[in-house]
Amino acid sequence: EADIYQTPRYLVIGTGKKITLECSQTMGHDKMYWYQQDPGMELHLIHYSYGVNSTEKGDLSSESTVSRIRTEHFPLTLESARPSHTSQYLCASSELWPGAEAFFGQGTRLTVV
Amino acid sequence: AQRVTQPEKLLSVFKGAPVELKCNYSYSGSPELFWYVQYSRQRLQLLLRHISRESIKGFTADLNKGETSFHLKKPFAQEEDSAMYYCALAVYGGSQGNLIFGKGTKLSVKP
Structure with a gap:
């Protein structure tokens, strides 16, 4: 079944x-796309990609980086996690045009202690 | 600048009461607007889009270009409508063509 998967679901x-x-x-x-979802539930776009070897920064500045080596895979990396990175991270995908329906993953809830 | 504003963080109504979740936008182009919903422990998902002019789960939303609004309405709220609702705007142009979201409104429907 076509779907979008995020792992892990929780990470401390x-x-x-x-x-x-x-x-x-x-x-x-x-x-x-990658969105960061604040504790207050606000969504901020932090990275997006139009396809293989395409990556762009979103509206919210983030210390994370992304890569797109394969169409189906869009990992997000934090080189050195800090407590300020504690948040929920949502991944989504869609067809190319901005008005296309975005399909979201279940999210990863990250806690940095 | 492109912007989506949802003025209410929390909206609480009783079951059977009408509900209206407000959304205003700022965009110089022709707007494409959407409502996304996130039920408890579920994924964020599309509820409806203005170009479809459809009613989903009893919800409707009309684009009012004069007031730059896209309010979400339902005549009789149900407890299962309790969720987080996000208004979104499709922004075209340059390298930044994307969906931008409002801050969201949490709807609580009490029995």
């Missing part, structure tokens, strides 16, 4: 550790 990690949040989709979509 110590300050200074390197982490990678995984996101994969089997929907055949070219466009993928």
Whole structure:
């Protein structure tokens, strides 16, 4: 079944550790996104990609980085986690045009202690 | 600048009462607007889009270009409508063509 998957669902990690949040989709979509969802539930776009080897920064500045080596895979990496990175991270995918329906993953709730 | 404003963080109504979740936008182009919903422990998902002019789960939303609004309405709220609702605007142009979201409104429907 076509879907979008995020792992892990929950992660508690110590300050200074390197982490990678995984996101994969089997929907055949070219466009993928990462949103950061604040505790107050506000959504901020932090990264997006139009396809393989395409990555762009979103509206909210983030210390994370992303890569898009395969169409279906869009991992997000934090080289050195800090408590300020504690948040929920949502991955999404869609067809290319901005008005296309975005399909979201279940999210990864990250806590940095 | 493109912006989506949802003025209410929390909206609480009783079951059977009408509900209206407000959304205002700022955009120089022709707007495409959406409502997304996130039920407890579920994924964020599309509820409806203005170009479809459809009613989903009893909800409707009309685009009012004069007032730059896209309010979400339901005549009789149900407890299962309790969720987080986000208004979104499709922004075209340049390298930043994307969906931008409002801050969200939490709807609580009391029995």
